[in-house]
Amino acid sequence: MKESGNWRHICVDAQRMFAEDTPWYVPWMARVLPQLLEVCERHAERTIFTRFMPPRRPDDAVGSWKDYYHKWRMMTGEHLPPELLGLAPVLQALVPPARIFDKMTYSPWIDGRLNAHLRQESVGTVVVTGGETDVCVLATVLGAIDLGFHVIVLRDAVCSGADKTHDAAVDLLGDRFSVQLEMMTSEEFLSTATM
Secondary structure (H helix, E strand, C coil), rough: CCCCEEEEEECCCCCCCHHCCCCCCHHHHHHHHHHHHHHHHHCCEEEEEEECCCCCCCCCCCCCCHHHHHHHHHHCCCCHHHHCCEEHHHHHCCCCCCEEEEECCCCCCCCCCCHCCCCCCCCCCCEEEEEEHHHHHEEEEEEEECCCCCCEEEEEEECCCCHHHHHHHHHHHHCCCCCCEEECCHHHHHHHHCC
16 A cells, blocks of 8 residues: 555445445445445444435426436435435444435535545545445545545445446546555455545
């Protein structure tokens, strides 16, 4: 691992609505949950959980998000039980000291709050896990790179509902962003991570 300095772990959208029987169910979530839990438990005070928060109704969204939520109406607040927005139960137990950051888009960087928070804490590196590799994880990673963070992606702790695009996203990140990003396993990271 390159010199990481002050780092934070961003665990992307490890929520019940992706881990349980919903139209957005990601079967791989169960497969990566042990790695997520180990990283989060060992470094709970450095962990930030993002949560993807749909609007109450499709028309509460803006622009093309309205069309998106008209397609996925069953996943809006008027239909989805609110408890499914929460983290997987084993992860919820880590809050606090882990923190939660809610977002309304794939990227957690859009409104500037997360960036400002990390800059205030003098963070230089973000370690990214969670789902989905080819959607919210990808948006999190690319935004972090654009903002100048060094990024570490734990390849055995990211998941998607689509194997082909998961593999393509992992290949893309590892090949095209190798100066600004490191790919490693959870075990490799945990063996070198400093408090």
